[in-house]
Amino acid sequence: MEEELLFDRVKTGIPGLDGILHGGFIRGNNILVSGSAGTGKTIMCLQYIVSGIINYNEPGVFVTSEELPYELRREALQFGWDLKKLEEEGKLIIIDAASAKAGLSTDEKYAIRRGFEVNELAEQIYTAVNQIQAKRLVLDSLSGLDIKINDQQALRVAIFKISALLRELGVTSIMTSEMLDGHSFSRYGVEEFIAQGVILLHLKEQDGELRRSLIVLKMRSTAHSLRRYPFEITSLGIVVMPGEEI
Ligand SMILES: Nc1ncnc2c1ncn2[C@@H]1O[C@H](COP(=O)(O)OP(=O)(O)OP(=O)(O)O)[C@@H](O)[C@H]1O
Numbered sequence: 001m002e003e004e005l006l007f008d009r010v011k012t013g014i015p016g017l018d019g020i021l022h023g024g025f026i027r028g029n030n031i032l033v034s035g036s037a038g039t040g041k042t043i044m045c046l047q048y049i050v051s052g053i054i055n056y057n058e059p060g061v062f063v064t065s066e067e068l069p070y071e072l073r074r075e076a077l078q079f080g081w082d083l084k085k086l087e088e089e090g091k092l093i094i095i096d097a098a099s100a101k102a103g104l105s106t107d108e109k110y111a112i113r114r115g116f117e118v119n120e121l122a123e124q125i126y127t128a129v130n131q132i133q134a135k136r137l138v139l140d141s142l143s144g145l146d147i148k149i150n151d152q153q154a155l156r157v158a159i160f161k162i163s164a165l166l167r168e169l170g171v172t173s174i175m176t177s178e179m180l181d182g183h184s185f186s187r188y189g190v191e192e193f194i195a196q197g198v199i200l201l202h203l204k205e206q207d208g209e210l211r212r213s214l215i216v217l218k219m220r221s222t223a224h225s226l227r228r229y230p231f232e233i234t235s236l237g238i239v240v241m242p243g244e245e246i
């Protein structure tokens, strides 16, 4: 396919997803993964980072604003992903953006220590990416950063700043956001315009059973599938079923 030759692709490593994306994310792009609670956003982010390190030798940075780092390490272990080991090998850095918000002190080397302030986050991201020459980054989640939303303009500027920094650093990144009752595709209603790509995760009851599915809403500069695909969370992580349509 022509666009596969034009742009360098970053394989997500999530079974079934790269085909839907015609080869993966475009290198350097910033992708929004949006969905309501429990749809699999954090697991998708973990898988993207871990697969990048293990299968593609691309170090990664994980900014966590909702789960504490120890919770994230524990969640990852369920799928056989040993974050501690990857951190010790210098291939992964977790930035703790959750403790301060919860009023907890933290021993983490990389942490936001005050309330949310975009420049402090930018500084931490910049240092961490350079420290391990990271190629991938996750910000899980934007909604958890505790940006005060009473000032829409300031909010837009903050998200835009983070997104611009990520592009300047050349990392291929995922930001997550919570979707509120289907009115908008994101928490603040601006993320989907700033990101170059948007993937929506759904969890819906069908015939008395909850079913997971995803759809690629936008992916600038590339063709992508417009269908909705079912996926499962297995003991090895997310598996998308490209063959089926629901
Ligand atoms: N080991 C596992 N095997 C299968 N499914 C699991 C496993 N662990 C978690 N899940 C499923 O994944 C869901 C949580 O996924 P995840 O934490 O990625 O969601 P999320 O979209 O990040 O949610 P939130 O908005 O609350 O952060 C659980 O509700 C559960 O249904």
Ligand SMILES: [Mg+2]
Pocket: 041, 042, 043, 066, 140
């Ligand atoms: Mg989550």
